[in-house]
Amino acid sequence: MSIRTIRASGIPRTAAKARTRRAGLRGEGAWGWLFVSPMVLVLGLFLVLPILMALWVSLLHWDGQSNPFSGQADFVGLDNYRSLLTQEGLDRTLFATSLRNNAYYVLLTVPLQTLLALGLALIVNQRLLRGRGALRTTFFFPSVTSSIAVSTVFLFLFQGSGAVNSLLSWIGVKGPNWFADPRGVLSVILGGLGIVDPERPTGMLADHSAMGLSWFEWLSGPSVAMCTLILLAVWTTSGSFMLIFLAALQNVPRELEESAAMEGVNRRQLLWHVTLPALRPVLFLVLTLGLISTWQVFDQVYVMGQGTPGNTTLTPAFLSYSAGFDNADFGQGSAIAFILLALILVLTAFQRWALRERGVRTGRNR
Amino acid sequence: MTAAGTAERGGARPSPRRRDVRDRDRGRPVLGRFPLSWRLVGYAAVLGLGLLYLLPFVLQLVTGFKTDPDAATHPLALLPATPTTAAYQRLLGLSRAADGVPFLRWLGNSALIAVVVTAGRVLFDSMAGYALARLRFRGRTALFGFVVAVMAVPGVALLIPKFLVLNTFGLFDTYTGMILPLLVDAAGIFIMKQFFESVPREVEEAARVDGAGVFRIFWSVVLPMARPALITLTILSFQGSWNEFTHFLVSTQSGQYETLTTGLARFVSGGLGGGTQYPLKLAAALLSTVPVAALFFCFQRYFVNGANAGAVKE
Numbered sequence: 001m002s003i004r005t006i007r008a009s010g011i012p013r014t015a016a017k018a019r020t021r022r023a024g025l026r027g028e029g030a031w032g033w034l035f036v037s038p039m040v041l042v043l044g045l046f047l048v049l050p051i052l053m054a055l056w057v058s059l060l061h062w063d064g065q066s067n068p069f070s071g072q073a074d075f076v077g078l079d080n081y082r083s084l085l086t087q088e089g090l091d092r093t094l095f096a097t098s099l100r101n102n103a104y105y106v107l108l109t110v111p112l113q114t115l116l117a118l119g120l121a122l123i124v125n126q127r128l129l130r131g132r133g134a135l136r137t138t139f140f141f142p143s144v145t146s147s148i149a150v151s152t153v154f155l156f157l158f159q160g161s162g163a164v165n166s167l168l169s170w171i172g173v174k175g176p177n178w179f180a181d182p183r184g185v186l187s188v189i190l191g192g193l194g195i196v197d198p199e200r201p202t203g204m205l206a207d208h209s210a211m212g213l214s215w216f217e218w219l220s221g222p223s224v225a226m227c228t229l230i231l232l233a234v235w236t237t238s239g240s241f242m243l244i245f246l247a248a249l250q251n252v253p254r255e256l257e258e259s260a261a262m263e264g265v266n267r268r269q270l271l272w273h274v275t276l277p278a279l280r281p282v283l284f285l286v287l288t289l290g291l292i293s294t295w296q297v298f299d300q301v302y303v304m305g306q307g308t309p310g311n312t313t314l315t316p317a318f319l320s321y322s323a324g325f326d327n328a329d330f331g332q333g334s335a336i337a338f339i340l341l342a343l344i345l346v347l348t349a350f351q352r353w354a355l356r357e358r359g360v361r362t363g364r365n366r
Numbered sequence: 367m368t369a370a371g372t373a374e375r376g377g378a379r380p381s382p383r384r385r386d387v388r389d390r391d392r393g394r395p396v397l398g399r400f401p402l403s404w405r406l407v408g409y410a411a412v413l414g415l416g417l418l419y420l421l422p423f424v425l426q427l428v429t430g431f432k433t434d435p436d437a438a439t440h441p442l443a444l445l446p447a448t449p450t451t452a453a454y455q456r457l458l459g460l461s462r463a464a465d466g467v468p469f470l471r472w473l474g475n476s477a478l479i480a481v482v483v484t485a486g487r488v489l490f491d492s493m494a495g496y497a498l499a500r501l502r503f504r505g506r507t508a509l510f511g512f513v514v515a516v517m518a519v520p521g522v523a524l525l526i527p528k529f530l531v532l533n534t535f536g537l538f539d540t541y542t543g544m545i546l547p548l549l550v551d552a553a554g555i556f557i558m559k560q561f562f563e564s565v566p567r568e569v570e571e572a573a574r575v576d577g578a579g580v581f582r583i584f585w586s587v588v589l590p591m592a593r594p595a596l597i598t599l600t601i602l603s604f605q606g607s608w609n610e611f612t613h614f615l616v617s618t619q620s621g622q623y624e625t626l627t628t629g630l631a632r633f634v635s636g637g638l639g640g641g642t643q644y645p646l647k648l649a650a651a652l653l654s655t656v657p658v659a660a661l662f663f664c665f666q667r668y669f670v671n672g673a674n675a676g677a678v679k680e
Contacts, residue, residue: 031580032503039494039550040509046547047516050527057530069534123412135412137666138419144662144669146609148627149651152634153426156441156644163425163441235419243673296522299611303635317522321616324526333526341523348518 051341058334064324073331080335088212095336096211098314104222105230105297105315110290113234117241117286118279122271124242125249136246140239147236151303154232155179176224182310184220185227223312229300237293241286248282249275281355288351295344316340430454430649437644453649469650471622472629476608476654479545479625483607486549488600492592494550495558496584500570510559517552521612529616543617548607554599557675561595562588594671601665602672605658626654 053068058080062073083091123129124136142150157163158178165175183198191198196205198220205216222230252275260274276283298317301307307314307322316336324333400408424444429437430453432446440447455461457469497503498510528547529538537543565588573587589596611627618628634647662669 028501028580029503032497032501032506035493035497035501035584036509038490039513039555042490042547042550043513043516043552046528046531047519047524050524050531051519053530053534054524054527057526064533067534068530120415123415129412135416137663138416140666140669140673141423141659141662142419143673144605144658145655146611146627146658148609148611148631148634149655150422152630152647152651153422155634156429156437156648157422157425159441161438161441166442235422239419240673243670247674292520296520298522298525299631302611302615303631306635317525320523321525324529325616330526330530334530337523337526341520344520344523345518352518 054334060331062330063328064330080331093212096213097311098316098319102315106294108230109233109294113237116238120242121245142236143239147299151300158228178228179225180309181224182312186221225313252278292347426648432645453645472626476626480607483548484603487554487603490550491554492558494555496562499559499562513552525616532617539618598668598671601668
């Protein structure tokens with residue numbers, strides 16, 4: 001490895017300065033590689049290599065017993081992907097179900113957590129509110145605890161005869177048996193209005209299907225059990241997103257607000273025409289961060305139902321895990337992992353591209 | 367963390383003050399105060415919100431001291447009918463051990479792994495961050511692009527892939543397999559790189575003129591200056607490895623390697639058995655959050671830094 005001398009950087013330097021710098025460059029290239037070698041090793045072995053290995057295994061029918069790289073396992077080409085995406089059968093139906101569940105989870109969680117986080121940030125940013133520090137701590141605390149511990153608490157709160165249903169009974173509402181209720185919320189609402197019969201869907205909804213799920217199943221909404229997972233996600237993530245909004249709020253130039261106040265605008269106009277527009281890039285950032293993280297929901301699913309009731313809390317991440325570890329079908333598990341990876345990378349690429357377009361400067365650490 | 371205590375009356379018009387950004391927090395609001403009735407409603411709403419965030423933890427704390435039947439029949443009661451420390455005694459091995467809940471073993475595993483991983487991350491992330499920020503070597507730009515790309519890879523899509531690698535190398539079900547993959551993390555490298563870029567070059571140049579080598583400059587000059595960033599990294603690493611779940615789930619299977627997260631998850635996810643052993647489960651969950659909670663209340667500022675560092679882009 002040759003030692004690197006000065007590369008022409010954007011900043012013009014005086015010759016004298018360059019000489020002193022060059023004097024200090026003894027072995028800098030070697031030192032540089034030495035410094036990054038632990039990083040290269042760990043990330044290479046446990047991030048890049050797994051992806052390559054999984055790519056190979058997703059083309060096999062492998063049960064986790066033999067060595068998948070010795071040619072003992074059956075090479076099946078794209079069969080694992082076909083059975084997930086195009087071939088009629090249980091695999092595809094399950095995968096479609098997990099996509100549906102996760103899509104509803106995303107559709108509800110992302111807007112709710114963003115709105116709540118923004119609301120909390122606006123509250124904590126009120127300069128005349130007493131005890132703002134304590135409030136900020138309270139809202140943020142759920143975000144730093146372990147997802148497993150918090151899921152345990154929610155399991156307790158949402159039992160059939162648990163704290164949440166006791167609270168609801170005070171106001172005369174009979175709460176559902178949360179974790180055991182596979183009914184889709186939308187179908188329950190529409191059934192209550194007498195528009196469809198959730199027990200026996202008919203007509204177009206039952207006749208048409210996509211990926212092995214009838215339209216009715218696609219459109220029935222998140223199950224009651226899934227709603228508890230959504231509530232948990234909103235409750236645990238709103239605090240950390242609140243901090244991102246808060247940092248941005250602190251960066252809104254005071255002069256802007258003051259001159260608006262001189263103009264005699266009222267509070268609502270100030271929020272709508274001055275504060276929120278200043279937050280637009282951060283709003284986009286929080287939305288996309290939420291979008292990326294909600295497609296990865298796993299921990300809560302593992303603790304709060306593992307797909308039950310009626311596969312309505314199944315998500316692609318959990319399906320990938322259980323295909324491998326429960327059903328010893330690691331080829332299938334790897335294929336699901338890859339489809340999920342592709343989906344999330346597309347979302348991430350979109351986020352980075354869009355933020356670069358806008359030239360965002362997000363809140364620096366204060 | 368100061369409560370806004372400027373309780374001046376009236377003053378609907380902003381008065382010109384020192385235009386200091388730090389002053390924002392203490393300055394009078396741009397618009398006057400809300401009318402009294404609004405303020406009361408507002409405080410009530412804010413209190414309600416705060417309760418919504420606190421109550422689950424309060425119920426968790428209280429239920430840990432209830433008997434099983436009491437927890438099942440009065441889930442909302444804020445006082446145990448017959449207070450008992452049975453759950454905690456069982457967890458801490460003071461009375462007959464809880465079946466399937468070797469809590470002290472979980473605790474030991476979690477502590478060991480968190481300490482080793484934190485030490486490793488602080489050292490390796492700083493080294494990599496410094497090299498990427500300051501040292502010139504062939505391939506630096508490409509390497510940084512690689513780190514940025516790696517940050518986008520979702521851990522959850524790597525569950526099966528990671529198992530494949532550990533299994534192939536014979537690291538499945540070993541402490542090495544649990545610790546090694548966590549020793550470096552891209553986000554930490556990012557934080558350190560940003561910090562080192564903010565260190566004035568003159569400091570290093572001066573050390574160079576005095577004849578210090580690369581390692582000497584890093585170790586004795588730059589690293590001591592990086593204290594705030596190092597504390598942030600230490601705390602985030604500890605929190606991350608203490609709360610880690612999925613990696614341990616796919617890198618181990620025997621009970622002796624169970625951590626607080628995997629052990630608790632296996633114990634709790636035992637189906638929809640209803641109100642069984644909730645005091646024990648909640649007490650275990652509570653004890654497993656104590657270390658991170660203690661860190662959080664002592665070093666909240668650094669947690670906030672960490673949360674915002676995640677939002678800062680390249």
